[in-house]
Amino acid sequence: MEIRCFFLSPLRSCCYIMAESFEKGAKAVVIDPGDLHLDPVFEFVDNTGLQVVANWNTHAHFDHIIGVDVLRDRYGIPAWVHEADAPVWAKAHVAHEQFLGASAPAVAKPDQYMHDGDTLTLGTETFTVWHTPGHSPGSVCLVGNEIVFSGDTLFAGTIGRTDLEGSSPEDMRQSLARILDWHDDLMIYPGHGVPTKMAVERQNNRFLREIASRFS
Numbered sequence: 001m002e003i004r005c006f007f008l009s010p011l012r013s014c015c016y017i018m019a020e021s022f023e024k025g026a027k028a029v030v031i032d033p034g035d036l037h038l039d040p041v042f043e044f045v046d047n048t049g050l051q052v053v054a055n056w057n058t059h060a061h062f063d064h065i066i067g068v069d070v071l072r073d074r075y076g077i078p079a080w081v082h083e084a085d086a087p088v089w090a091k092a093h094v095a096h097e098q099f100l101g102a103s104a105p106a107v108a109k110p111d112q113y114m115h116d117g118d119t120l121t122l123g124t125e126t127f128t129v130w131h132t133p134g135h136s137p138g139s140v141c142l143v144g145n146e147i148v149f150s151g152d153t154l155f156a157g158t159i160g161r162t163d164l165e166g167s168s169p170e171d172m173r174q175s176l177a178r179i180l181d182w183h184d185d186l187m188i189y190p191g192h193g194v195p196t197k198m199a200v201e202r203q204n205n206r207f208l209r210e211i212a213s214r215f216s
Contacts, residue, residue, distance in 0.1 A: 001125055001147065003189065004044060008035035010100060011063040014191055015041060016149065017050070020123040024049030029122055030077075031056050031142075031149055032191060033067035036104060042074060054078055056120060056127075057110075058151025058191055059139040060085035061164075062092040062099070068107050078111035080120070082131060085138025086110070088166055114140055132179065134172025135160030141179065147187045148198075154179065154188060156196035159207045176211045 002022045006015045013034035020026040028050040030041065045052060052075045057065050060081050068079045081089060089107060096104040114120075116131035120142065127142040127149075135152040139160070142149040152160035153175060162169040184199035201208055 001122070001144075003147070005189070005195075006040050006044075008033070008038070008040075008067070009063050012192060013063040014189070014193070015067075016189060017041065017044060018122060019048075019050050020125075022048045022050070025051055027051050027053050027123060029054045029056055030071055032058055032064040032151070033071045034062070034064040035067050036070055038067050038070050038074075041071075052077055053122075054120075055080065056142060056149075057081040058142065058149055058153075059136045060089035060092060061136060061152070062096040062104070064151070064191060065089060065107060066092055066096050066104055069105070072108075080112045080114055081110045082129070082138030082140045083113035083115065084131070084133065085136055086113070088136055088138065116140075130179070132175035134162055134168055134175045135164070137166050137168075137171075139175075143182070143186075146185070147189060148182065150188050150190050152191040154201065154205075154208075155190040155193050156188075156201070157205055159205075160191070173211060176208060177214075180208065180212055 002019050004017045008015045016031040019028035093104045093106045114129045118129040120127045127144045130141040132141050132153040162172045182198045186198040188196050
């Protein structure tokens with residue numbers, strides 16, 4: 001798989017293009033289109049000649065899904081999110097205005113809902129949906145054999161906020177305890193910031209270390 005990250009919106013959210021390859025005609029998915037202005041994404045797709053087939057979303061906060069309809073209008077693709085984040089999705093445009101002071105249209109309903117244990121595929125790569133609530137009720141991590149898109153559950157050196165509407169510190173603790181099962185070689189692509197490896201986070205991320213010590 002090939003992965004390209006675009007930092008979008010004033011919140012510098014990570015929007016990913018993942019493709020079988022960056023060759024013309026290769027199938028690709030877009031993960032977390034968090035801005036209404038997706039020109040860098042579209043330019044990259046046009047220049048490489050990729051075939052965008054789906055939009056996967058790690059959660060429904062505005063800085064990750066506000067551009068979903070722009071993406072769907074361009075490519076006619078289905079948008080996926082965990083069902084528990086449907087209410088968050090419905091209010092994304094309201095949150096956009098509250099946080100950024102700029103209006104945005106409401107995002108049309110998702111086309112498909114994810115559930116824990118579901119699998120999503122791109123080419124020969126399969127991703128398992130891990131429901132990891134805490135940052136939002138429907139936060140998920142998309143876990144492949146070698147890579148994981150962790151959304152705002154896990155970042156390099158830290159974790160997602162749990163002081164927002166719909167967040168839950170206790171749910172986050174349980175989600176972090178669960179992802180301790182990830183193998184050390186997993187490359188983690190988070191919803192903000194730079195990629196990291198599970199081995200690094202297991203050793204250096206104080207939140208994971210606290211959870212590990214509690215459950216040891």
